[in-house]
């Protein structure tokens with residue numbers, strides 16, 4: 445009897461300790477899936493996407509522009525982690541993310557020349573401009589570290605889970621998009637996203653209720669921007 449009660453206590457304790465990111469995922473599942481299971485992503489998974497010049501321009505040209513705005517944002521998160529985080533490994537995780545962005549920029553250049561997309565003449569679409577502005581608004585010193593790291597985690601995770609879904613069993617990813625899916629959908633990138641998630645959960649544990657709610661709003665904004673990003677694929681954004 446006593447033993448049983450102890451077990452119950454443990455279960456209750458564990459329930460109260462659900463990481464914040466997990467509570468958000470449960471609460472906002474539909475919205476989140478709207479990004480990671482976007483019709484454009486599903487069409488890649490099903491192999492029905494037509495990787496015409498327009499789609500190439502989106503996946504390579506528009507995302508190249510996005511990533512160029514993403515770098516200064518990540519730099520601002522790195523600065524905040526140096527000043528505000530007491531955990532040394534935060535810097536290393538974020539620095540690893542920066543390194544993979546350097547690699548991504550080179551990859552975009554390689555893909556662009558393969559498909560004859562001119563990166564210097566790509567005009568950013570409205571949804572992309574809005575997303576990049578949002579990133580810029582998060583670089584200021586007044587933005588708390590837990591809020592900024594939440595945005596960083598959400599941006600990387602949505603991408604990782606979208607492309608990982610394409611690669612799951614039963615998918616028929618076209619040959620020319622296989623490398624794209626592997627770039628973001630691979631397990632190593634997944635582990636990196638989990639490290640970011642752990643930083644978010646840890647930093648939010650110590651944060652005020654106000655900062656936690658700001659972070660949640662920021663998480664939702666990222667997911668909405670990601671949906672809008674893929675909505676560009678219909679060409680009428």
Ligand SMILES: Cc1ncc(CO)c(N)n1
Pocket residue numbers: 507510511599600603670673
């Ligand atoms: C739109 C978008 N979101 C997230 C990532 C992740 O790096 C990316 N490259 N592009």
